[in-house]
Amino acid sequence: MDVVLVAVKKDVINEYISVVKESGLNPLIVDVDAFAHENMYGINYDIEPDRNVALLNIGASTINMSILKGGISVFTRDSSLGSNLHTEALQREFNLSYENAEKLKRGELIENVDPDSVGHVIESASEEILSEIVRSVEYYRSTTMHEDIAEVILSGGCALLPNFAAIIAEKTGVETKVAEPFRNIRIPKKFDLSQINEIAPIMSIAVGLAMRKQGDR
Numbered sequence: 275m276d277v278v279l280v281a282v283k284k285d286v287i288n289e290y291i292s293v294v295k296e297s298g299l300n301p302l303i304v305d306v307d308a309f310a311h312e313n314m315y316g317i318n319y320d321i322e323p324d325r326n327v328a329l330l331n332i333g334a335s336t337i338n339m340s341i342l343k344g345g346i347s348v349f350t351r352d353s354s355l356g357s358n359l360h361t362e363a364l365q366r367e368f369n370l371s372y373e374n375a376e377k378l379k380r381g382e383l384i385e386n387v388d389p390d391s392v393g394h395v396i397e398s399a400s401e402e403i404l405s406e407i408v409r410s411v412e413y414y415r416s417t418t419m420h421e422d423i424a425e426v427i428l429s430g431g432c433a434l435l436p437n438f439a440a441i442i443a444e445k446t447g448v449e450t451k452v453a454e455p456f457r458n459i460r461i462p463k464k465f466d467l468s469q470i471n472e473i474a475p476i477m478s479i480a481v482g483l484a485m486r487k488q489g490d491r
């Protein structure tokens with residue numbers, strides 16, 4: 275039996291629990307991003323034996339990368355980098371508040387900023403994130419006698435940046451698709467589908483977490 279051991283500082287867990295409780299909810303299960311991501315993949319995608327798929331979740335300040343082989347996690351790596359780098363670069367370049375830099379990143383117009391110059395700033399702020407991803411992919415390849423990665427599935431806020439998936443594909447040489455966490459989930463009509471589709475890649479971890487039940491294995 276292969277066993278995965280996960281350790282987390284109590285402080286971190288307690289902080290999450292208190293946020294959930296303060297919002298009036300009662301947490302039943304605590305899970306790890308990488309496992310939730312894997313569960314999201316399992317319910318939405320066809321799993322082929324021996325096929326390596328890299329799941330990438332790039333948020334505001336963390337990258338979680340896991341590689342699944344035949345749907346089972348064989349490699350995970352977290353790094354403390356994320357799309358805050360883009361926000362900070364926009365703040366510096368255009369002398370903006372955090373809020374305005376966030377708006378600019380999402381494609382909104384900001385006074386006195388030429389929208390044509392935004393892409394370049396975002397691109398250069400992406401470099402650190404991209405080289406971290408390339409390093410992880412190369413590390414995986416080197417430890418597995420150059421096993422091929424068939425595709426990258428991209429989740430998290432970075433997936434919403436124009437062209438980000440294409441840039442990852444270019445740098446890693448691996449076909450990269452934006453995650454579709456609601457692919458196999460029936461959504462009641464009362465919800466606005468276009469709004470859900472717009473933010474879908476940010477919801478990957480939440481969908482994976484929502485698949486868990488108290489007492490499951």
Ligand SMILES: Nc1ncnc2c1ncn2[C@@H]1O[C@H](COP(=O)(O)OP(=O)(O)OP(=O)(O)O)[C@@H](O)[C@H]1O
Binds near residue numbers: 431
């Ligand atoms: N439409 C958008 N276009 C570009 N970036 C966006 C968009 N929406 C959100 N983001 C960015 O995505 C990031 C948040 O992504 P996500 O929700 O995946 O992160 P998180 O889970 O909150 O953070 P972390 O996992 O790092 O703790 C923020 O940096 C935010 O600015």
Ligand SMILES: [Mg+2]
Binds near residue numbers: 331333334430479
């Ligand atoms: Mg996250």
